[in-house]
Amino acid sequence: MIKKVEFAVPPHLKKFIEGTYLTQEKGFIKIGKRSHLGRLIQFVQKVDPYPKKYKVPENSTVLKLQYYDESYSTYFPVEKAKELCELIDAEFRRELICEVRSVHEYSRVIDYTPFVRRFLDRYGIIPDVDIEMETARKIYRDYLAKISKEFQKTFR
Template sequence: MIKKVEFAVPPHIKKFIEGTYDVTDKGFVKVEKRSELGRLIEFVERVDPYPKKYKADANLPVLKIQYYDESYSTYFPIDKIKEFCNLLDAEFRRALVCEVRSVHEYSRVEDYTPFVRRFLDRYGIIPDVDIEMETARKVYRDYLVKISRNFHKNFS
């Protein structure tokens, strides 16, 4: 049975998920069961014969997800949407760090802003509109601080 769920997310998360997964002609993100997002959905689902409707926030864009599930009585719970959005944000941050790190370590350039901008451009995320450029840079900067702290802790 093909199920659909819609919920509000920040614009950069919506563009990142739509750039990562297939989008149908009706605007739904088609999620396979074995993908990371499909496993998250399967983990969050609950059994309830009377599912509740979710009302999306009018200020944020709506992410529409379509997935396959064998059970008729499972649904995506409303109370888990915030945690699910946090997991999507963590996936965005992980992808940004992995891509920027792979280029920044070998370039030996001090400024990593062009690498962050290239990542955002790949997914069609507009800096300072969808996400502040300083926020995107801070994601990678926090990673560098964490790695530096662990390095000094291990070799001090």
């Protein structure tokens, strides 16, 4: 049975998910059962013959997901939408750090802003509209500070 779920997310996370899962059908992003997001959805599903409807706040970006489930009585619980949004944000941060780090370490350039911008461009995220450029840079800057702190701890 094909099931659909809609919930509010920040604009940059919606574009990130759309860029990651390329298949779309009538505005819904198709999520496979074996994908990372598909497994998260399968994990948090509840069994209830009378599911609750999620009310999307007005003037918010709505992420529409479509997935397949064998059971008719399971549904995506409303109270887990916030946690799923946080997990998507963590995945976005991890992808940004991995991609920028892979280029930044080998380029030996001090300024990593072009690498962050390239990551955002790949997913169609518009800097200073969908996400502040300084916020995206801060994700990688915090990672560098954490690594530097651990490095100093090791050699003291």
